[in-house]
């Protein structure tokens with residue numbers, strides 16, 4: 001097994017680093033979301049710069065305006081951006097949606113949206129969860145009914161990350177009743193500017209707004225804007241969630257590597273109780289343990305990336321990797337808070353904030369990560385059933 005990047009991939013990584021030197025991430029300040037991710041208006045400027053370089057559509061087929069590069073190049077791009085702390089969050093959503101539109105979108109959807117995505121002018125939110133439907137998403141109550149060539153959507157979505165700063169949403173709605181619960185759902189691409197859309201902010205623990213509540217009151221969507229087949233939205237959702245768990249978390253290992261390097265620097269330059277933190281056996285042991293966990297995470301994600309590139313099924317791997325990535329983020333944030341001491345709790349706005357408040361911000365934002373995109377409890381069930389072959393329902397005793 002060879003884990004090394006090819007010569008072409010190395011050359012591309014160097015190209016990305018040159019791009020980052022010309023477009024320093026701190027010129028695109030992160031406005032919201034965790035550091036190194038970025039979901040604010042400033043991140044859009046960075047996204048457009050990536051678009052100008054042709055890197056949003058890097059791996060799309062040439063027939064759809066892409067560069068047709070192998071998937072591994074996208075991994076290299078994400079890793080370099082995350083290591084540099086670049087605000088590339090919207091890129092992950094664009095990639096997943098573009099992939100779905102190329103695979104399952106109508107010709108009209110492809111013609112209207114792909115060029116805008118490639119330029120960095122269209123970004124997406126996901127409208128799946130509702131006040132009464134989270135882990136049990138099939139309880140959703142948003143409905144759509146047909147009126148000629150249009151669908152009319154009515155419902156209420158919640159926790160929709162980035163909805164207020166994106167241009168379009170993917171909205172899952174019930175379009176037919178009867179049959180199994182997973183039948184009769186349809187995935188729509190909805191323009192935020194459509195009449196009947198009401199997008200309201202939800203303030204998070206950090207005081208910033210990443211999530212929104214979206215009310216859809218008679219929102220009209222043309223049939224051509226259905227993603228995949230009508231009434232078969234569940235299959236579309238499952239495919240999307242799997243890629244979301246992978247692409248939405250691939251950045252974690254490099255992003256945590258960057259934070260870990262900052263903590264190591266801090267330990268090397270800080271004296272506490274008369275000694276260097278870096279000489280404290282407990283601190284050294286915990287930093288080393290964290291470094292090991294992050295390296296395992298990185299290799300795990302590259303392996304899944306390789307499986308995706310080879311077209312191999314990943315029935316439980318994305319779930320397993322997401323659980324590990326999000327829990328590693330929480331562990332590193334908790335370790336950072338301990339290491340930095342009382343100043344760690346100060347927000348980035350405080351002049352006394354240690355490491356500019358990054359660890360405090362990481363601590364607060366990573367809390368929700370083990371809930372977003374499927375909770376760790378539910379995903380461990382996926383690993384148990386699909387990965388280990390354990391029974392889904394408790395067996396009756398004989």
Ligand SMILES: Cc1cc2nc3c(=O)[nH]c(=O)nc-3n(C[C@H](O)[C@H](O)[C@H](O)COP(=O)(O)OP(=O)(O)OC[C@H]3O[C@@H](n4cnc5c(N)ncnc54)[C@H](O)[C@@H]3O)c2cc1C
Pocket residue numbers: 125126127128129130132133134135136158159160161162211368369371372373374375376377378381
């Ligand atoms: C930061 C963040 C971002 C999010 N972004 C989006 C987004 O962009 N779009 C979107 O549609 N949604 C989003 N969500 C919503 C997220 O998908 C749901 O919160 C999640 O699926 C859990 O649903 P719930 O909140 O209804 O909790 P519930 O499903 O009610 O779960 C409550 C608790 O019960 C446990 N539980 C539930 N069922 C089981 C089970 N079968 N076995 C074991 N334990 C179980 C859960 O693990 C959890 O601890 C986001 C959430 C967060 C926190």
